Amino acid sequence: MTTPLTTAPLEEKASKLDGRNRTSSSKNYALKYVAAAISNMAASGVSNPLDIIKVRQQLRTQTPGSRANAFWSVGVEMARVEGVRSLLNGFSASMLREVVYSGLRLGSYEFFKDTFHDMSKGALSRDGLALKVSAAAVAATVGSALANPADLVKVRMQAHYPLGSPYRNMRHAFASIWQEGARAATSTAPSAAVAGGLRALYRGVDATTVRGIILSVSQICSYDQVKQILKQRGIMEEGIGLHLTASMFAGLFCSITSNPVDVVKVRLMNDKAREFDGVVDCIKTIMRREGPGAFFKGFSMCWARLGTHTIVTFLIFERVRLLLGLEAM
Template identity: 70%
Template sequence: MTNNRENSQYALKFAGAALSNMAASAATNPLDIVKVRQQLRTQLPGARSNAFWTVGVEMARTEGVLSLMKGFSASMLRELAYSGMRLGSYEYFKDVLYDQSRGALSREGIGLKVAAATIASAIGSAVANPTDLVKVRMQAYYPDGGPYKNMRHAFATIWKEGAAPTTASGPSSMLGGLRALYRGVNPTTVRGIVLSVSQICSYDQVKQVLKRRNLMQEGVGLHFVASMVAGLVCSITSNPVDVVKVRLMNDSEREFRGVSDCVRSIMTREGPLAFYKGFGMCWARLGLHTVLTFVVFERLRFLFGVGAL
């Protein structure tokens, strides 16, 4: 009976995590696409043409206002898989690791939180990589018009990029298609771990400290403050990895041989500050996304009859 109740609680947490992140992504999609466009540009750091307001206005003028919602369907699918797993299973792995350690890991300690967030985000990032890649491709700029009619067409087109040039389908064709959809999985997974550990753990830790010191009580105010701090922390830590991930995912011409080659190329051509291209929009988007996610997540938990994070 207890196991069934625990399993239902975990399922509700997964649903709440997926729904809250989908809502946050829907609200911040315009910021996300401008950030992606900034990160794909390769001009020298500080160029005014890469300012987020310039990119946004240019998109609205040349591609229409609706261009700011490109990749929306892929973004929703990504949040369902990725965020449902990384945030929804965070407490499950905390419980499992705590039990396995037999008390060696403190429930209040940062070590348990980091370990749980790392496992949850690594699995979520790896599983959801194809949806992330499709989202980036659909959000990128194409001078001759977008090559993808919709999300399904984008998946099929990318699959064909990696499929073996043969009329017969077989293991090699399937493997090539999977490789194409999993392009950039290494930086995606690293980014997912960095973002989730810094975001979820900082939120959890800030909440814990504020409540322990009787500075704030459980409620929307506490959720807002803790999520504001978490949004800044994860923006600072994840932006460099995000730049590399976006460049690799949009590299349909295979310019880069891998992560290290991409990092070296960016450093050589554009300098170290290039790894913080799009940071203003990243912080605006990720900060707002983090606040919306945790405030909605905590509210859904209350409605579902699940205790606060």
């Protein structure tokens, strides 16, 4: 007895195929997040000492060009006074920040590229800068906002304290900053204390988000664009050489664009005395006291740190993608 052949309706087949495609795409996006988190954690581990020196430079208020603020002076002074281990201050908070911030801003970049391309019905070209900038900006906004508490704790743990750091570890730093905000609350109601604690952990979030957008747009988009141009013109093929070249350009470009915002962000995050009334007031105060050159304090360390971070990030990111069975970015 033969079993009659049945043909599923076309709509049912299309639905099943579409479901499998969505599942596959979701898995790929999750793997890209994992690759982004791993690569940025590795890069942050390498560049953490440079990041600390950069933060120390940006917190100093000497006139621009002062030799006492040179990166080698700051580094030598830290090693002599606080010990070599001081160059690893804030390491745990830095790792947490990379998982949230960098994992999202780099790991979700292609998700937003695909989403915006589909939403525009092809009006936004995949090779165009408009799509890349939009995707990087949204990814950075989400990542920066969520990671602000970890970023703030990292800055506090990396700052210099003449009498010794008030923070025993990352968890103690989170608790101390929360309590600092709760005590500053004008009301004794529990909800006011919670709101005060959250405000303390999210201090500087506006500057953090602006910096995240500027850095991500300049870093990710320039890497993507340089890769695209070099491949389209037949100058280089996909591989380590191309990844290294594109990441070097991206590191320089994002260092130039993000350093001024980074100075403001660091000053706000370390402002425990509430000297600045927001971003605009901080900018005005720096301009009045130190001049426009102050916005590029720590640039050498910013470039050394961001350049190193960018190169290591993209080299590992592309390699991990390959190991996970994903195509190159």
